[in-house]
Structures are given as structure tokens and as C-alpha cells.
Amino acid sequence: MSLNLFKLDGRIALVTGSGQGIGLAMAEGLAAAGAHVVLNGRDKTKLEAAQGAIAAAGHKVSIAPFDVTDQKAVEAGVAAIEAEIGPIGILINNAGTQKRGAFVDFPAEDWHFLVATNLHSVFYVTQAVAKRMAPRNRGKIVSIGSVMSKLGRPTIVPYTATKGAVALMTQGLAAELGKHNIQVNAIGPGYIVTELNKALIADETFSNWVKSRTPVGRWGETRELIGAAIFLSSEASDYVSGHLLMVDGGLTSVV
Numbered sequence: 001m002s003l004n005l006f007k008l009d010g011r012i013a014l015v016t017g018s019g020q021g022i023g024l025a026m027a028e029g030l031a032a033a034g035a036h037v038v039l040n041g042r043d044k045t046k047l048e049a050a051q052g053a054i055a056a057a058g059h060k061v062s063i064a065p066f067d068v069t070d071q072k073a074v075e076a077g078v079a080a081i082e083a084e085i086g087p088i089g090i091l092i093n094n095a096g097t098q099k100r101g102a103f104v105d106f107p108a109e110d111w112h113f114l115v116a117t118n119l120h121s122v123f124y125v126t127q128a129v130a131k132r133m134a135p136r137n138r139g140k141i142v143s144i145g146s147v148m149s150k151l152g153r154p155t156i157v158p159y160t161a162t163k164g165a166v167a168l169m170t171q172g173l174a175a176e177l178g179k180h181n182i183q184v185n186a187i188g189p190g191y192i193v194t195e196l197n198k199a200l201i202a203d204e205t206f207s208n209w210v211k212s213r214t215p216v217g218r219w220g221e222t223r224e225l226i227g228a229a230i231f232l233s234s235e236a237s238d239y240v241s242g243h244l245l246m247v248d249g250g251l252t253s254v255v
């Protein structure tokens with residue numbers, strides 16, 4: 001039965017930044033598809049609340065609170081997951097943040113914070129996980145890009161730089177890890193209703209622009225990213241690698 005291609009039973013999935021928002025939605029979706037999800041973030045209380053909800057739904061879930069911008073903490077966290085829970089078969093690099101402001105006035109410390117959170121994290125976590133996946137000759141790595149992996153808009157140049165890098169890093173990793181049967185892809189969310197976008201949603205002019213600029217005419221919901229996450233985490237995508245799958249209501253396909 002072809003739907004079995006999307007089942008994740010027996011797989012352990014680490015989802016970074018999964019205490020809330022897109023990361024939590026994807027973790028819930030992967031758990032419902034059968035994976036044992038490992039929730040990551042810096043806020044243990046948030047992770048425990050998310051863990052309670054997923055466990056209450058009858059799914060397998062653990063937490064691994066570590067800072068994805070700290071290479072030593074990442075290495076120790078990944079080693080502990082593999083020692084205490086089992087081999088990570090699926091990595092979702094979701095952790096990320098946003099800071100907006102005019103480029104000419106953008107504080108260097110904010111640039112460094114965005115690069116650390118959105119990009120160093122992908123390097124540290126992917127390296128710690130991929131070096132363990134490679135000898136097993138099997139793995140799925142999915143990073144969260146953005147419409148800003150392909151397009152720019154004023155006031156978010158640093159964020160755009162990090163999301164563009166995530167897209168090309170995905171292609172480079174696909175090239176290098178393919179021989180280990182590790183498929184590496186990215187998801188490009190459109191304008192999704194999340195905490196990070198609260199200010200944009202509250203701005204009627206901007207929100208109306210998103211609705212007019214997006215062919216489906218609305219903001220997306222975090223649950224609408226689950227299908228892409230399950231697909232790219234499952235054997236249904238064993239011949240898909242280096243791909244940036246846009247989940248953006250058509251935004252990046254139109255002028």
C-alpha cells in the first residue's frame with residue numbers, strides 16, 4: 001500500500017527548536033506518522049509542556065534541551081540521544097529566528113545572533129548527526145529555509161542571507177552525503193502564522209500585501225508544513241535530495 005511509504009515507525013526524529021511554532025507542528029506530525037520524536041530547544045519548561053501534549057496523544061516523545069548555537073552542547077546532546085534513546089534517523093533543522101531593521105543601521109551583534117541561530121546551528125547539528133548516520137548508510141536531513149531562500153525584501157537582509165545559505169548548504173550536503181544513502185532537503189515556508197510573524201500579521205497593510213502576493217490569498221498555518229516534513233522524512237522521498245520544497249501558497253512562483 002503506497003501510504004506505507006509515508007510511515008515513520010521505528011525512526012527517531014530530532015527536531016530542533018520544537019518547543020513551539022513550526023518546529024512543534026512538524027514534531028507532532030512526525031510523531032503521528034510513527035516516529036519517536038525528540039524535542040529540542042533551550043526552554044526546558046516549554047519542551048516538557050510540548051512533550052506532555054504529544055505523549056497524551058499516544059505518541060513516543062522525548063526531550064533534549066540544548067543550545068544549538070553551542071557546538072559542545074550540540075555534540076553532547078546528540079551523543080546523549082544516541083546513547084539513551086537510539087540512532088537518529090531523521091534530523092529536522094528548524095531552529096531559527098528573525099530580526100528586522102534597515103540594513104545600514106543593522107547592529108553587528110544582531111547579525112551575529114541571526115547567523116549563529118539560523119546557520120551555525122545547521123552546521124553544528126547536521127555535522128554531529130550526519131557523522132553518526134553515515135556508517136549506518138541511512139538518514140534524512142531536512143532544514144527549514146524560507147521564501148527568503150529565493151527572494152529578498154527590505155529590512156530582513158541578514159535573515160535572508162542565512163536562509164539563502166541554508167538552501168545552498170542543502171545542495172552541498174546532498175552532493176557529499178548521497179553516497180551514505182542520506183537524503184538532504186529543505187522546506188521553504190511562505191508567510192505562516194507564527195510568533196515570529198506576529199508584528200507582520202498585526203500590520204494590516206503588510207498582511208493585506210501577503211494575501212494579495214500569495215496566489216492562495218492567505219497566510220499559511222503551521223500544520224500545513226507537516227505533509228512536506230513527513231514526505232521528506234520518509235522513504236517516499238528516497239530518490240529526492242538537494243531539493244528546496246516551497247510550502248508558500250505559490251508565492252515564489254508568481255510575480
Ligand code: GCO
Pocket residue numbers: 098100145146147148153156159188189190191192196197200
Ligand atoms: C518577514 C518574515 C518572513 C517569513 C518567512 C517567509 O519578515 O518577511 O519574517 O521572513 O517569516 O521567513 O518564508
